[in-house]
Amino acid sequence: MTAVEMTLAPAPSIDLPTQPRSRARHLRSLLLGLVLPVGLGAAWELAVHLGWSDGRLVPPPSVIFATLWELARTGELWTHTQATVLRVAAGFALGVVAGTLVGAIAGYSSLSRRVLDPTLQALRSIPSIAWVPLFILWFGIFEASKVALIAVGVFFPVYLGVMGAILSVDRKIVEVGRAFRLSGPALVRRILLPAVLPSYIVSLRSGLGLGWMFVVAAELLGASEGLGYLLMDGQQLGKPAQIVAAIVAFAIIGKTTDWLIEVATAPLLRWQDAYGQQAGEA
Amino acid sequence: MLALDQVGKTYPNGVNALERFSASIKPGEIIAVIGGSGCGKSTLLRAIAGLDRASRGTITLDGDIITAPHPKIGIIFQEPRLLPWLSVADNVAFGLDGLSKQERTARVTEALKRVGLADKAGVWPRELSGGQAQRVAIARALVPRPEVLLLDEPFSALDAFTRRDLQDHLLDLWADSRPTLILVTHDVDEAVVLADRIVVMRPRPGRLFEEIPVFLSRPRDRASALFEDLKRRVLTSLDQSLDRAVPDRQDKPVSGEAMWW
Numbered sequence: 001m002t003a004v005e006m007t008l009a010p011a012p013s014i015d016l017p018t019q020p021r022s023r024a025r026h027l028r029s030l031l032l033g034l035v036l037p038v039g040l041g042a043a044w045e046l047a048v049h050l051g052w053s054d055g056r057l058v059p060p061p062s063v064i065f066a067t068l069w070e071l072a073r074t075g076e077l078w079t080h081t082q083a084t085v086l087r088v089a090a091g092f093a094l095g096v097v098a099g100t101l102v103g104a105i106a107g108y109s110s111l112s113r114r115v116l117d118p119t120l121q122a123l124r125s126i127p128s129i130a131w132v133p134l135f136i137l138w139f140g141i142f143e144a145s146k147v148a149l150i151a152v153g154v155f156f157p158v159y160l161g162v163m164g165a166i167l168s169v170d171r172k173i174v175e176v177g178r179a180f181r182l183s184g185p186a187l188v189r190r191i192l193l194p195a196v197l198p199s200y201i202v203s204l205r206s207g208l209g210l211g212w213m214f215v216v217a218a219e220l221l222g223a224s225e226g227l228g229y230l231l232m233d234g235q236q237l238g239k240p241a242q243i244v245a246a247i248v249a250f251a252i253i254g255k256t257t258d259w260l261i262e263v264a265t266a267p268l269l270r271w272q273d274a275y276g277q278q279a280g281e282a
Numbered sequence: 283m284l285a286l287d288q289v290g291k292t293y294p295n296g297v298n299a300l301e302r303f304s305a306s307i308k309p310g311e312i313i314a315v316i317g318g319s320g321c322g323k324s325t326l327l328r329a330i331a332g333l334d335r336a337s338r339g340t341i342t343l344d345g346d347i348i349t350a351p352h353p354k355i356g357i358i359f360q361e362p363r364l365l366p367w368l369s370v371a372d373n374v375a376f377g378l379d380g381l382s383k384q385e386r387t388a389r390v391t392e393a394l395k396r397v398g399l400a401d402k403a404g405v406w407p408r409e410l411s412g413g414q415a416q417r418v419a420i421a422r423a424l425v426p427r428p429e430v431l432l433l434d435e436p437f438s439a440l441d442a443f444t445r446r447d448l449q450d451h452l453l454d455l456w457a458d459s460r461p462t463l464i465l466v467t468h469d470v471d472e473a474v475v476l477a478d479r480i481v482v483m484r485p486r487p488g489r490l491f492e493e494i495p496v497f498l499s500r501p502r503d504r505a506s507a508l509f510e511d512l513k514r515r516v517l518t519s520l521d522q523s524l525d526r527a528v529p530d531r532q533d534k535p536v537s538g539e540a541m542w543w
C-alpha cells in the first residue's frame with residue numbers, strides 16, 4: 001500500500017452517506033415525470049369544465065375516475081382484474097419455465113443450439129396473433145388457449161435472453177472457475193448463474209411486458225371476463241370512459257408487476273455498476 | 283519441484299506455439315519468462331496451469347503429471363478477473379472451499395491485511411482501482427497457499443508507479459511462504475528486480491532462447507551498476523532472440539522498458 005493510494009483513496013464507499021441525497025433526486029425525477037400526464041389531464045378537465053368540449057369521446061379524468069370507482073364499488077373491477085392477472089400469471093409462469101429451460105440448453109450446448117435456434121427464430125418471426133385460431137382449435141375457446149398465447153409471448157424474450165446471456169458470459173471469468181477446479185455444477189452455480197442474472201431479469205421484465213400485451217389480444221378475441229373484455233364491452237356499448245378506465249387499470253397493474261420484479265431482484269443486482277442511477281441523475 | 287520435459291503445443295488451427303520447452307524449477311525459485319509477443323509465453327503458462335493441455339511432452343509437479351488445474355498451482359492473469367458479484371472478501375475466499383468458515387475468514391482477513399486492503403473487505407470489486415483489484419487477485423491466488431504461482435503479465439496494465447509498488451508487494455508476499463513463482467513479463471526491469479533466473483524465449487515456434495541467472499541479493503537496488511549490467515544483458519539477449527542486429531549498448535544509458543517489443 002502506498003502513501004499516495006492511501007491518501008487519494010476515497011473514504012470507504014459504503015452507500016450510506018449518499019443515500020438521502022439520491023433519494024431526494026429520485027423523488028425529484030419522479031415528480032418531473034408526472035408533470036406531463038398530470039398537466040395534460042388537468043388541461044383536459046378544465047377544457048371540458050369550461051364547455052370547450054363535451055368530453056364524450058375523450059372523457060376527462062374526473063369521469064374516468066368516477067367510472068373506475070363505480071367498477072370497483074360493484075366488484076366488477078376486481079373480478080375482471082383477477083381473471084386477467086390469473087391468465088397472465090399462468091402464461092408467464094409457463095413461458096418463463098419453458099424459455100429458461102430451452103434457452104439454457106441452447107446456450108450451454110452448441111449442438112442443441114444449432115438444432116433448436118433456427119426453428120425457434122423462424123417461429124418467433126410469426127406474428128403471435130396468428131396463433132390464435134390454431135390455439136382455439138387445439139385448446140378450445142376458454143382459458144387454455146389464452147394462457148397458451150400469453151406463454152408464447154413470454155417464451156421468446158426469455159429464451160433469447162437466457163441463451164444470449166449464457167453465450168456472452170465472459171470466458172475469462174469462467175476460466176477463473178476452472179483454475180480453482182470447480183466441478184460442472186459448481187461452475188454453473190457460482191459463475192454462470194450470477195453472471196447471467198442481470199440479463200435474465202431484463203428478459204423476465206420484457207417477457208412480462210409481452211404477457212400483458214398478449215392478454216389483451218386474447219381477451220379482445222373473446223372472453224366473458226377480464227380487463228380486455230371490459231375494453232371490448234366499452235366499445236360495443238359506446239362507453240369510452242369504461243375503455244379508458246380499463247386502459248388505466250392495465251397500465252397500473254402492468255407497471256406494478258414490472259416494479260415488483262424490479263424490487264424483488266434489486267438486492268441480487270446491487271453489485272452492478274449503478275449506471276442507471278447515474279444516468280437518471282444526470 | 284516443477285519439471286517441464288520437452289513441452290510443445292500446437293493449437294487446433296495449426297499454430298505451433300511452443301516447441302520442446304524443458305526446464306526444471308526448484309521450490310521457491312522465481313523465474314521470469316520474457317520474450318517478444320507471440321513467442322508462446324502465455325501458452326507455456328496455461329499449460330503449467332492445466333488450463334490448456336500440452337500437445338507434446340510432460341509437465342510434472344512433485345511427480346504429479348499436470349493435465350488439469352492442480353490444487354498446488356495458482357494463477358494470476360493480466361486482468362484481475364474478480365467476480366463482480368462477490369465482495370472483495372468473498373472474492374479472496376473463492377478458492378477456499380474445503381475449509382471451515384472460521385479458518386476461511388481468518389485467512390481472508392490476513393491476506394487482505396497483507397495486501398493492504400483490510401478496509402476494503404466489504405466493498406464491490408467495481409469500487410477498486412486497477413492496482414487494488416490486482417492486489418485482491420494476488421490475495422485470492424495466495425490464500426489457498428499454492429506451491430507454484432503463475433503470473434501472466436500481471437502488472438502490465440498498470441501505471442509505472444503502481445507497478446513498482448506491486449512488484450515490491452509481491453516479493454514481500456512471496457517471502458511469507460516462498461512458493462515457486464513463474465512470472466511472464468515484457469518489462470526487463472521487472473524481470474531483473476524479481477527473478478532468480480530469467481528465461482528468454484524466441485518466436486516462431488516459441489521456444490527457449492537463453493537462460494540468464496540473476497545473482498543479485500535482495501532487496502535489489504534498481505540504480506546499481508550490476509542491475510544496469512543485467513538489464514543490458516537481457517536486452518541484448520532479446521534482440522538476438524528476435525534476430526535483430528544488436529545495437530552497441532555499452533555506452534548508451536538503458537532507458538527502462540525498451541522498445542524491443
Ligand SMILES: Nc1ncnc2c1ncn2[C@@H]1O[C@H](COP(=O)(O)OP(=O)(O)O)[C@@H](O)[C@H]1O
Pocket residue numbers: 293294295297298299317318319320321322323324325326488
Ligand atoms: N487459443 C489459441 N488458438 C490458436 N492460436 C493461439 C491461441 N493462443 C495463442 N495462439 C497463438 O500462439 C502463439 C503464441 O501465443 P501466446 O502464447 O499467447 O504468446 P505470448 O503470450 O508470448 O504473447 C501466437 O502466434 C498466437 O497467435
Ligand SMILES: [Mg+2]
Pocket residue numbers: 323324325
Ligand atoms: Mg501473452
